[in-house]
Amino acid sequence: MNTAKSYDPCWLRFQPIKDKQIIDKYSSLCSKIVLDENSLNLKAISNELNDGLKNLLSVTPDFTDTLPGSDAIILGKIGQFSFMDDLLESHEQESINTEGFIIKSICSAAHKRLVISAKSDKGLLYGVFRFLLHLSIEENLENLYILENPRSELRMINHWDNLDGSIERGYAGKSIFYENNNLVQNAERLIDYARLLATVGINSIVINNVNVHSNETELINQKISITKKLAEVFREYGIRTFLSINYASPIQSGELDSADPCDLKVIKWWESVISNLYKEIPDFGGFLVKADSEHRPGPLTYGRDHAQGANMLAKILKSYNGILIWRCFVYNCKQDWRDVTTDRAKAAYEIYKQFDGAFLDNVILQIKNGPMDFQVREPVSPLLGAMPHTSQILELQITQEYTGQQIHLCYLIPQWKEILDFDTYAKGRGSTIKKVVGGLLHGTKLNGFAAVVNVGNDFNWTGHYLAQANLYGYGKLAWNPDVSAEEITKEWIRLTFGKDVEIESVLLKMLLDSWLVYESYTSPLGLGWMVTLGSHYGPSVDGYEYSPWGTYHRADNKMIGIDRTSSGGTGFTKQYFKENENAYEYQTSCPEELILFFHRLSYTHKLKSGKTLIQHIYDTHFEGVQKVKDMKAKWESLKGKIDEHRFEHILARLTAQEEHAKEWCDVINSYFYRKTGISDVNGRNIY
Numbered sequence: 030m031n032t033a034k035s036y037d038p039c040w041l042r043f044q045p046i047k048d049k050q051i052i053d054k055y056s057s058l059c060s061k062i063v064l065d066e067n068s069l070n071l072k073a074i075s076n077e078l079n080d081g082l083k084n085l086l087s088v089t090p091d092f093t094d095t096l097p098g099s100d101a102i103i104l105g106k107i108g109q110f111s112f113m114d115d116l117l118e119s120h121e122q123e124s125i126n127t128e129g130f131i132i133k134s135i136c137s138a139a140h141k142r143l144v145i146s147a148k149s150d151k152g153l154l155y156g157v158f159r160f161l162l163h164l165s166i167e168e169n170l171e172n173l174y175i176l177e178n179p180r181s182e183l184r185m186i187n188h189w190d191n192l193d194g195s196i197e198r199g200y201a202g203k204s205i206f207y208e209n210n211n212l213v214q215n216a217e218r219l220i221d222y223a224r225l226l227a228t229v230g231i232n233s234i235v236i237n238n239v240n241v242h243s244n245e246t247e248l249i250n251q252k253i254s255i256t257k258k259l260a261e262v263f264r265e266y267g268i269r270t271f272l273s274i275n276y277a278s279p280i281q282s283g284e285l286d287s288a289d290p291c292d293l294k295v296i297k298w299w300e301s302v303i304s305n306l307y308k309e310i311p312d313f314g315g316f317l318v319k320a321d322s323e324h325r326p327g328p329l330t331y332g333r334d335h336a337q338g339a340n341m342l343a344k345i346l347k348s349y350n351g352i353l354i355w356r357c358f359v360y361n362c363k364q365d366w367r368d369v370t371t372d373r374a375k376a377a378y379e380i381y382k383q384f385d386g387a388f389l390d391n392v393i394l395q396i397k398n399g400p401m402d403f404q405v406r407e408p409v410s411p412l413l414g415a416m417p418h419t420s421q422i423l424e425l426q427i428t429q430e431y432t433g434q435q436i437h438l439c440y441l442i443p444q445w446k447e448i449l450d451f452d453t454y455a456k457g458r459g460s461t462i463k464k465v466v467g468g469l470l471h472g473t474k475l476n477g478f479a480a481v482v483n484v485g486n487d488f489n490w491t492g493h494y495l496a497q498a499n500l501y502g503y504g505k506l507a508w509n510p511d512v513s514a515e516e517i518t519k520e521w522i523r524l525t526f527g528k529d530v531e532i533e534s535v536l537l538k539m540l541l542d543s544w545l546v547y548e549s550y551t552s553p554l555g556l557g558w559m560v561t562l563g564s565h566y567g568p569s570v571d572g573y574e575y576s577p578w579g580t581y582h583r584a585d586n587k588m589i590g591i592d593r594t595s596s597g598g599t600g601f602t603k604q605y606f607k608e609n610e611n612a613y614e615y616q617t618s619c620p621e622e623l624i625l626f627f628h629r630l631s632y633t634h635k636l637k638s639g640k641t642l643i644q645h646i647y648d649t650h651f652e653g654v655q656k657v658k659d660m661k662a663k664w665e666s667l668k669g670k671i672d673e674h675r676f677e678h679i680l681a682r683l684t685a686q687e688e689h690a691k692e693w694c695d696v697i698n699s700y701f702y703r704k705t706g707i708s709d710v711n712g713r714n715i716y
């Protein structure tokens with residue numbers, strides 16, 4: 030059972046059901062399963078059913094491939110059993126897509142039946158997991174009817190893991206994949222990780238850091254056995270494996286002296302490497318590339334552009350049904366801070382927009398949600414939706430690099446919901462980001478989501494127990510971006526902490542409020558970046574101010590913020606479609622939470638609340654600390670209701686958060702008080 034493992038089961042707890050009524054009600058239904066095991070490519074389907082039912086109901090199901098006259102679960106692909114046509118309406122069969130599924134309960138006086146059906150093994154697996162999770166929280170199975178299709182083709186996880194076991198921007202221990210340049214000997218944990226991902230519908234994984242160092246460069250050739258082993262684990266759970274590659278691999282290998290995408294020798298080199306990869310891993314997904322970004326090599330070195338660089342690899346991958354994902358996180362990271370004309374926010378659009386339609390159709394551009402870099406608050410990247418002839422996926426960051434590093438509670442689903450609901454106006458009103466990444470807006474062939482994951486080998490996987498919810502929620506949103514934050518959160522709480530009204534109400538509020546609470550005591554009004562240089566943790570108001578990274582607030586004793594308007598500013602607002610451009614261009618219409626991202630204002634500027642900008646900064650920071658205190662008190666009220674280990678662990682994180690929030694508040698408020706000399710109207714202690 031899960032409890033004996035050396036790590037937390039997260040939302041896959043599958044504890045024995047205690048309610049005798051439920052056991053009596055469903056034991057007979059779950060003891061017989063109609064299933065043709067030989068027709069399944071994913072053995073996980075029957076294994077999960079077997080293990081799940083044994084854990085939950087102490088039932089060992091009897092598998093059969095004929096329809097019994099008794100209660101039974103009927104599991105099969107559409108068209109597989111002749112009797113399926115009597116159980117599923119033709120419109121139901123038609124409306125399920127390749128990875129969707131249906132769960133349908135059919136009860137008559139004679140017997141109870143539960144049909145789980147799909148068009149593919151992956152769909153069946155998702156259906157089985159959904160059924161088991163449903164049962165595990167003791168939901169009613171009678172009248173159960175779920176027909177779901179994932180909205181996006183790619184629902185991807187990006188690991189920033191290195192072969193030495195370190196994780197770039199990892200806050201939950203070491204890699205669960207690698208140590209000492211080899212695989213970690215922990216096969217069971219890897220399988221459980223694949224299970225966790227599959228339960229929320231993740232179907233693709235990049236297994237190494239986008240900053241590909243020398244050891245990781247070899248995952249495509251000398252160290253291919255590592256890639257192959259991980260691909261085997263993930264394949265069983267319907268997850269396709271991808272690699273981040275070093276664009277200069279031909280040079281790094283010592284075999285060539287160039288990585289020029291137009292050099293025939295280079296092309297041949299990649300052809301041979303890719304052919305071998307597919308020989309070893311026939312369903313290999315493809316490559317993710319960070320090129321010409323933050324000192325990583327790329328085609329620009331050879332006078333070639335991004336489209337030439339990407340297409341060379343994509344062309345080779347195409348014949349194997351592979352995909353090439355090209356990141357758009359490209360900007361000048363050697364900027365002179367004295368230069369006020371260059372605007373990092375403009376970089377991705379300026380570089381990539383011109384290539385719309387120039388990429389092969391198996392190339393996807395991976396675009397971070399904001400134009401800067403996963404700050405607690407940024408506008409949505411104007412590049413998203415702006416390239417109608419190019420596949421795009423949205424890159425989110427589950428790992429909390431700038432959002433409290435899994436010490437602070439910062440539940441990101443509300444932030445991601447805002448991003449997904451953002452209207453780009455690319456094709457008029459209603460051109461939301463979720464339509465862009467669902468391929469609905471421009472009809473692009475490939476589409477979806479990628480996110481940098483937050484897991485490591487900590488007992489609880491994510492550093493903070495409650496950060497597990499960010500991983501869960503990401504998968505749920507990638508599957509269906511329309512589902513509400515509240516619904517996702519309640520589901521996660523029930524699966525993870527059981528069904529209890531008080532626990533649910535406390536945790537729901539803590540989680541749903543936490544992003545805005547974090548924002549309130551950190552960097553104000555869309556500025557971002559007031560963190561310690563390098564580590565990105567803790568307040569350092571000028572940490573990035575005189576640096577080459579293009580990340581400035583430009584505070585003096587009168588004014589703060591960046592003018593990004595087209596009338597006197599950097600002109601970034603121009604990159605948006607008219608409606609958004611107009612909104613951001615003017616102080617009166619710019620959303621206030623982003624006002625200093627777009628405008629340079631005086632500290633005495635009056636906000637809509639009637640408060641001055643400086644007073645708003647003071648107030649939100651004091652309030653933020655108080656909210657963390659309240660959150661902690663709420664958590665403490667659950668003592669005795671939650672197992673001691675998790676209770677104490679979370680309490681310790683909240684205690685650290687309270688202390689660090691106070692640090693943030695004092696540093697930020699003191700900085701601005703000293704800069705401006707303007708006192709807090711409420712006379713609170715500022716240093």
Ligand code: GCV
Nearest residue numbers: 189197198239240319358402
């Ligand atoms: C993997 C930021 C992070 C880097 C990260 C980079 C990226 O700069 O601080 O650690 O590198 O983004 O997304 O490529």
